[in-house]
């Protein structure tokens with residue numbers, strides 16, 4: 001099997017440190033062979049473990065036992081942890097591009113994307129809301145047909161809208177958008193997790209899921225018709241439920257994924273329960289793409305305190321999803 005490509009994210013963030021630490025724990029966590037893609041100086045600045053440059057993913061497996069294999073993408077400047085620069089943002093983007101291309105060509109089993117700063121990318125002209133939409137575009141998939149899933153050991157959530165202002169959410173959600181995301185969710189749970197009949201639970205937008213229209217009509221006008229349409233298609237869609245009572249342990253037993261209407265509705269419960277092991281997985285792609293759920297954490301970069309747990313989980317889940325696809329569908333892209 002091909003090795004997994006791990007882009008390091010912003011060179012001044014914690015991506016390089018957590019990737020080095022993840023390599024150090026590779027046998028403890030039973031990780032598939034992987035190689036880093038990014039600036040060699042960013043790793044040297046924070047980690048004193050062994051690193052070996054490679055020229056192609058083919059070399060990664062033989063290097064993996066003795067050193068972290070690194071496919072270099074030079075930022076062209078000395079990296080200072082915690083001090084992001086435009087060159088660093090460009091390097092993060094070039095690393096992402098290269099790693100995604102390797103997954104698309106099959107040279108990498110999957111891509112695990114390290115944390116980038118969205119505002120720093122926007123500053124250098126990045127026109128996508130995040131890495132999720134960038135990867136979708138590179139794979140030739142419309143962003144309407146993918147879903148961002150956050151996954152932890154006891155909860156999976158999907159934000160139906162992602163990186164947009166909160167005030168825009170009620171205006172942008174539609175029956176079609178919700179149905180498209182739910183289809184990507186259902187198919188994604190089958191092919192990546194082997195769940196034969198996924199149970200989808202929808203959160204309402206308003207307090208108490210609108211209280212029968214008294215506290216808002218989005219549940220009646222948008223969510224209920226979308227859920228009815230999905231049920232007609234044979235998808236086990238339930239709700240809308242009051243969001244405040246969807247995430248306690250007994251409620252979580254009743255569904256395989258919670259579909260939420262905005263970013264924080266999905267990410268607060270996930271990060272509260274599973275910050276150190278939460279994985280961001282893009283559903284609907286012909287490649288496997290995961291990422292740790294956290295960001296660049298510039299303020300702790302260089303202090304050797306970053307927890308690699310979410311990156312370990314992202315690499316494990318990427319390998320698991322790739323295996324599930326090959327097992328059930330014969331290939332990753334099918």
Ligand SMILES: NC(=O)C1=CN([C@@H]2O[C@H](COP(=O)(O)OP(=O)(O)OC[C@H]3O[C@@H](n4cnc5c(N)ncnc54)[C@H](O)[C@@H]3O)[C@@H](O)[C@H]2O)C=CC1
Pocket residue numbers: 014018113114115116117118119120131280291292293294295296297298299300305306307308309
């Ligand atoms: N996967 C990605 O590329 C993501 C990128 N971001 C980006 O990250 C930047 C910073 O975002 P924030 O909201 O501050 O979130 P953040 O996740 O970078 O930091 C939030 C808090 O958690 C701590 N933290 C994060 N990861 C940690 C780790 N592995 N070990 C120990 N402590 C950790 C940080 O020190 C901080 O106190 C933003 O520019 C945002 O765009 C945010 C989330 C995901």
Ligand SMILES: NCC(=O)COP(=O)(O)O
Pocket residue numbers: 129130131132133267280291293
């Ligand atoms: N909050 C989740 C997040 O920012 C991940 O975004 P993406 O860059 O993976 O699309």
